[in-house]
Amino acid sequence: MGTYVVTGSASGIGAATADRLHAAGHGVVGVDRAGADVEADLGSPGGRFEAVARIGELVGSGAVDGFAAFAGLGPSAGRAGSSLVAVNYFGAVDLLVGLRPLLARSASASAVLVSSNSTTTQPGWPIDLAETCLRGDEHQACDLADSYGEYGSVLAYPATKAALAYFVRTHAAEYIADGIRLNAIAPGMIDTPMTRDADPDIAAAMKAFLELVPARRAGRPEEIAALTDFLLGPDSRYIVGSVIFADGGLDAQQRPLDWPRPASPPEE
Template sequence: MGTYVVTGSASGMGKATAERLRANGHTVIGVDIQPADVVADLSTPAGRRAAADAVRSACGGRLDGAVLAAGLGPTPGREQPALITQVNYFGVVELLAAWRPALAAGDRAKVVVFSSNSTTTIPAIPGRAIRALLAGDGDKAVRALRLFGKAASSMAYGASKVAVSRWVREHAVTRDWAGAGIRLNAIAPGAILTPLLEKQLSTPAEAKAIHSFPVPIGGFGDPGKLADWVVFMLSDAADFLCGSVLFVDGGSDAYFRATDWPASVPAWRLVPYLRRFKRNESFSQ
């Protein structure tokens, strides 16, 4: 049995995942702003440092896996792009950087980061905000997002999820992650019936928009079944899964992007990766 850390463990998909892992006999260190094994506010640098330190102490320097499920969505009537980007992006990448040595000490450790199908279904997500997040500049990202007025929070959500997905893809194949035996992947849920979605459905205007959004199979996803996917991505069956973003969204991504993916790699993009390969920077031995 292994030791896993799950952020956002007090509700929604994080809670369902923690419950699945515990039911399978694993030790779970839950992190949440609500009552959990580690109570921390991931929207602040101090809260993230406290969470990182507490988990490292609790796990004894070894983790078999991590699930980064903590996140904020756009709340009706509130503009909170700064909070969303701090939790959804920095609350993932800073914790994973801190926990990487413990994951490397594990045996074929697996990491699952929660992305979203909003990465491909929200139009006009500002590239400046995404690039600023990837550069570690949260303030610059928020300035770019505020130009969208009432839509700033929705854009912040989309930008944070695109940025964290790209971070996963970029880092998953490096010596520090793949080369250290750690499998780093993301899951991109669609409309899952969590407390966040229930809150959005309680507002008539939000509910109308949600119900009109294309979900080819219809209805909403179940948090428990989504957790089953996460547990699979943490299992030995996922040893060959690296740098993937797995969409579990009832077909919405395929509805909008049926002919966009897969796409061949432009030849010019291969040049820097071939150079990195020769220096052995991107791939494990």
């Protein structure tokens, strides 16, 4: 049995994942703002540092066999875009980087970051924000996200989720050299407290969005938890650097021929 760290463990997909791992007999260290083994604000550098330190204390001389980063904020009118940058991107990446030495102790470690199908189905999100996140400049990324105004979180959400997908793709080879498999999940609309509690404008957009989904329904947290369990487990040992969509077929319907594409020839 292994030891797994799950952020956002108090509700939604994080709770479903923690429950599934517990049921299989694994040890789970849950991280959330409240109601978790480690209570921390992942929206601040200090909170992330404290979370990593506390996880280290709980694990002791042992290893972390897997990490799943589900803590996150959704789009909402009036919510600062910077809050999504801080929690969704840096709250995931900084914890992963901080836990990397503990993951490297494991004989077979895996980490799963959570992207979103909004990265390919929502038009007009700012790729410059995603690229700024990927460079690791939290201050600049927060300033940029806040410059988008009242609905900055609507733009920041897919941008931060795209940045997580980019992080996985650009760092997977580096991490597997340490024996750590790095992958991402890109869920569609999932029936969680975050989607149920959306403000009216966002809720109306979500309802219209859901009508486009080929599967004709929202996903369930338990379905994403099952996919996460697979990616954390031994049966996925050869899956490295993948971004797996779990969105009822919407990404495939919206962009059926976008990829695969031929690789560009090498520069001379």
